[in-house]
Amino acid sequence: MTFELPLLIFLVVTAAGAILVKDLISSVFILGTYSFTLALVWALLGAVDVAFVEAVVGAGLATVFFLLTLFSTLEKDTQIRRSPMPWTALVALPIVAMLLLYGAADLPAFGDPGSPASTHISPTYLENSVQQTRTPNVVTSILMDYRSLDTLIETIVIFTAGIACALILRKSDS
Amino acid sequence: MIQAHDSIIVRTLGRIVIPIAQLFGFYVIVFGQHGPGGGFVGGVILAASMILSILILGRDAPGSWLVPKVLRGDGVGLLIFAGIGGLCLIGGGQFLNYTHLQIPGLDEASRHYVGILLTQFGVAADVAVTGVSIAISLSSDDEYEEISHG
Numbered sequence: 001m002t003f004e005l006p007l008l009i010f011l012v013v014t015a016a017g018a019i020l021v022k023d024l025i026s027s028v029f030i031l032g033t034y035s036f037t038l039a040l041v042w043a044l045l046g047a048v049d050v051a052f053v054e055a056v057v058g059a060g061l062a063t064v065f066f067l068l069t070l071f072s073t074l075e076k077d078t079q080i081r082r083s084p085m086p087w088t089a090l091v092a093l094p095i096v097a098m099l100l101l102y103g104a105a106d107l108p109a110f111g112d113p114g115s116p117a118s119t120h121i122s123p124t125y126l127e128n129s130v131q132q133t134r135t136p137n138v139v140t141s142i143l144m145d146y147r148s149l150d151t152l153i154e155t156i157v158i159f160t161a162g163i164a165c166a167l168i169l170r171k172s173d174s
Numbered sequence: 175m176i177q178a179h180d181s182i183i184v185r186t187l188g189r190i191v192i193p194i195a196q197l198f199g200f201y202v203i204v205f206g207q208h209g210p211g212g213g214f215v216g217g218v219i220l221a222a223s224m225i226l227s228i229l230i231l232g233r234d235a236p237g238s239w240l241v242p243k244v245l246r247g248d249g250v251g252l253l254i255f256a257g258i259g260g261l262c263l264i265g266g267g268q269f270l271n272y273t274h275l276q277i278p279g280l281d282e283a284s285r286h287y288v289g290i291l292l293t294q295f296g297v298a299a300d301v302a303v304t305g306v307s308i309a310i311s312l313s314s315d316d317e318y319e320e321i322s323h324g
Binding site: 048049051052053056057060061064065068069071072131132133134135136137139140141143144145148149151152155156158159161162163165166168169170 | 206207208209210211212213214215218219221222225248249251252255256259269270272282283284286287289290293294296297300301303304305307308309310311312313
């Protein structure tokens, strides 16, 4: 638990750095660092599958895609002028933050066995996964068996993203 | 834009890293039912290894026959996934209910196990093809046009 505070501070610093840095290639790599730190946070919270996806997709594949995009544009952020912060944001953002903190006070504690998320349907999955599917990793059995229709639709979404990128970005003069 | 990298260090390191990454991606897909990982992550690792081979060794490198073939595989993963669901329909059950996969000699739980494994390969194929396809689209040069248009 002692790692939580340094990780969170590093997370905020890298997130701010990725926005504020002028050199876009540096910004992409700082964003990769942010994703990897976030993966460490997920692993610390016990969500190993999410941490794996965050490390591979956020720090790996997304960085490559950003770099490939930057190769066909300029590396310096010359066009965007950062205007001074409008006063509406100065007023509204603290109010929204107060509301979010007020709402977070009512959330159940981390790992609370009596919370709605732990009592509704997840005990069924946890108890029956090994007998019904021979799959010790409950995340996989939920994704691929109990909720496989959702995963099928997500796969269709990824497929559609690839098709849309090919339609928009590839030159079609042949 | 994509051509073989000049540096011998990068090329040699790529020849070592790419097979290990592909083997690890395959391991993550197969091992996803017993540990962290699964079809999605394994597919992304496979896609990353193939993008690395495009970036380092170029398209004309001997042994890069896989990448042009992968680009023609749009929708194969989706076909595997939905095809497993269709097999369940043919077997007399609901869509994607692996109990009704007609595999002789397996009890109900093992049929679910096999169904999960096969659909994971479907997801992995879909994600890997999409990742390579998006990378090729982002760095679109004229060489790949003949491939993408068949």
